Amino acid sequence: MLALLSRRALGLAATLLVVSILIFLVMNVLPGDPAAIMLGTSAQPETLAALRTQMGLDEPAVVRFGLWIGGSLTGDLGTSTTYGVPVAGLIAERLAVTLPLAAMAIALSMALAIPLGVLAAARQGRWPDALVTVFTQASVALPNFWIGLLLILVFAVTLGWLPAGGFPGWETGLLPALSALLLPAVALALPQAGILTRVTRTAVLDVLGEDFVRTARAKGLTRRAALWRHAVPNALVPVVTILGLQFTFLIAGSVLVENIFGLPGLGRLALQAFTQRDLIVMQSVVLLFAGLVIIVNFLVDLAYLVLDPRLRGRGAA
Structure with missing residues (x-):
C-alpha cells in the first residue's frame, strides 16, 4: 500500500507542476498591461516603465516563472501590487x-x-x-x-x-x-x-x-x-x-x-x-x-x- 500511495503522491506533484505552468501562461497572456491598468491611461511612459520594473514585468517569462515557483516552495509569494503587503x-x-x-x-x-x-x-x-x-x-x-x-x-x-x-x-x-x-x-x-x-x-x-x-x-x-x-x-x-x-x-x-x-x-x-x-x-x-x-x-x-x-x-x- 505504501508503494501505491507513493505513486499517487508523485502523480499529484506532477499534476500540480503542470497546473502551475498553465496558470502562469494564462495569467501572462491576458490582454492589458497591469501597470497601465493600475496607473491609468494618462500615466507617463517613465512612470509605467518604473512600475513594470518594480513588478518584474520587464523580466523574461521563464525567469518570472522560476522566481514565482521558487518563492512558492519557500513560502515567499511576493508582494501584492494592490495592497502592498506580502501575498x-x-x-x-x-x-x-x-x-x-x-x-x-x-x-x-x-x-x-x-x-x-x-x-x-x-x-x-x-x-x-x-x-x-x-x-x-x-x-x-x-x-x-x-x-x-x-x-x-x-x-x-x-x-x-x-x-x-x-x-x-x-x-x-x-x-x-x-x-x-x-x-x-x-x-x-x-x-x-x-x-x-x-x-x-x-x-x-x-x-x-x-x-x-x-x-x-x-x-x-x-x-x-x-x-x-x-x-x-x-x-x-x-x-x-x-x-x-x-x-x-x-x-x-x-x-x-x-x-x-x-x-x-x-x-x-x-x-x-x-x-x-x-x-x-x-x-x-x-x-x-x-x-x-x-x-x-x-x-x-x-x-x-x-x-x-x-x-x-x-x-x-
Whole structure:
C-alpha cells in the first residue's frame, strides 16, 4: 500500500507542476498591461516603465516563472501590487475564513444528504421518497447566490436571527464567527446536498439489490439492520467520490457567496485581484485553489483504501 500511495503522491506533484505552468501562461497572456491598468491611461511612459520594473514585468517569462515557483516552495509569494503587503500573509488571513466556511458547508451537506438519501432508498416509491426527490430537484435547480440572497432576506432582514454579512474575526469569539459563516455555509451546502442525496439514494438501492444483502435477510437479519450494517457502509465509496468533486464546486461557489455576504475570504480576494489585475495575487490564489483540490483528491484516494480493502490488495499486487 505504501508503494501505491507513493505513486499517487508523485502523480499529484506532477499534476500540480503542470497546473502551475498553465496558470502562469494564462495569467501572462491576458490582454492589458497591469501597470497601465493600475496607473491609468494618462500615466507617463517613465512612470509605467518604473512600475513594470518594480513588478518584474520587464523580466523574461521563464525567469518570472522560476522566481514565482521558487518563492512558492519557500513560502515567499511576493508582494501584492494592490495592497502592498506580502501575498503569503494576505492569503493566510483569507484562508482563516474560506477553509472554515468550506468545512461547514461540507459538514452540513453530509449531515443533510446522507440521512435523506438513506431514507429515500429505504422508502422507495413511498411519500418520503417523493418528498426527498422534490428537495433534490429544487436544491439543484436553485443557484447558491440566489439561495444566499433568500437566506439574508428571511433570517437576517425579516427575523434578525443572524448577521446579513461581514465577518467579525475569530478573536471576537467562536459563536459570533460561526454565526457569520452559517448563512453562507447553508447557501453553499444546499445545492451540493441535493446532488449528494441523489447519489446516496442510488448507491444504497444498488447495494440493497446485491446477493450478500439478500443472504443476510434470509438468515434472519432485519431490514433496518441489513440497511445500516451492510448497505450503507458499502454505498459510501461513490458518496466519497462525489464529496471530493463537490469541494471543487464549493471553491468556485465561494467566489460569489463570499462577495454576497461580504466575507473577507479567498473567493473575494480572487475576484478583487482579477478586477485590479494583481498578477502576483491572482497566480498564488489560483495555484492554492488547485493545490487544495489536488490534496482533497488524494484524501479521497486514501478514503477508498479505508472503505474498500480490495483496493489495498490490488495496490499491493
